[in-house]
Amino acid sequence: DCGDNYVMGHEIAGTVAAVGDDVTSYKVGDRVACVGPNGCGGCKYCRGSIDNVCKRAFGDWFGLGYDGGYQQYLLVTRPRNLALIPDNVSSDVAAASTDAVLTPYHAIKMAKVSPTSNLLLIGAGGLGGNAIQVAKSFGAKVTVLDKKKEARDQAKKLGADEVYESLPGSISPGSFSACFD
Secondary structure: OOOOOOOOOOOEEEEOOOOOOOOOOOOOOOEEEEOOOOOOOOOHHHHOOOHHHOOOOOOOEEOEEEOOOOOOOOOOOOHHHEEEOOOOOOHHHHHHHHHHHHHHHHHHHHOOOOOOOEEEEEOOOHHHHHHHHHHHHOOOEEEEEOOOHHHHHHHHHOOOOEEEOOOOOOOOHHHOOEEEO
């Protein structure tokens, strides 16, 4: 229970309204996206890209236990929780990328996906669609399974190499280097 005054919103983008005296990496007017885990940045977990288990985190994730982005101003005390948004990227895309793209990216990175990888992705919804694009950016071959025709059609548009409703009998489940569900 977060109480009556809790502010939701964990995929956040906005414009810097003010900066602290020691902040040199951002300036007023910069468009930024806010990354959810509010880790310290220095412990073994943060250095290992698993900020979500940081023992010295300042609160919880923005919008998940710590006030989120559905407010006029959001205090971000650690500049490492921000990322500049390039001019050619919309704020909506940048905000969603902080969670819906980073989630499959982290899994794909942890699996050490490479151009020789042959991946099986089960589900081509929001995270699955992003996983297809991330895996293809690593050069992997991507096979997608999804029961929904619309999701299979979208998977093809996003670059999946093979798309099925169910795994054909001619394909051995052991032929994949990694499976993501």
